[in-house]
Amino acid sequence: MRPLNEVLPDAINKVIYVLYYFETTQYTNYSDGATLHVPDLVFLQQFCSQCEDAEDYGECVRCVQRYQSFWDDPVGGLLTYLCKPRPWANKVVAIAHNA
Numbered sequence: 001m002r003p004l005n006e007v008l009p010d011a012i013n014k015v016i017y018v019l020y021y022f023e024t025t026q027y028t029n030y031s032d033g034a035t036l037h038v039p040d041l042v043f044l045q046q047f048c049s050q051c052e053d054a055e056d057y058g059e060c061v062r063c064v065q066r067y068q069s070f071w072d073d074p075v076g077g078l079l080t081y082l083c084k085p086r087p088w089a090n091k092v093v094a095i096a097h098n099a
Contacts, residue, residue: 013048014089016046016062018093020044021042023039023040025037041069041074042075042077046066048062
């Protein structure tokens, strides 16, 4: 077996972290006393090993635009964005706010 320390740094460099949250409305009645949460907006922030410690919130060489928002189709936009091919990354870690 190879030692883990020979494998770990390269694996860490190929991960993108995406933190996201939904803004929803609750105007649609679902049942007696319950309303349906309808997503209106998804906002996300992402970072990789190259930009995780950056002080500014500009663009990253690998991540490009570090902030995204989806209005028209929030859930579909988020899922499409998460499944987008990234040649430099082999893993996407998505973390939801209050999930």
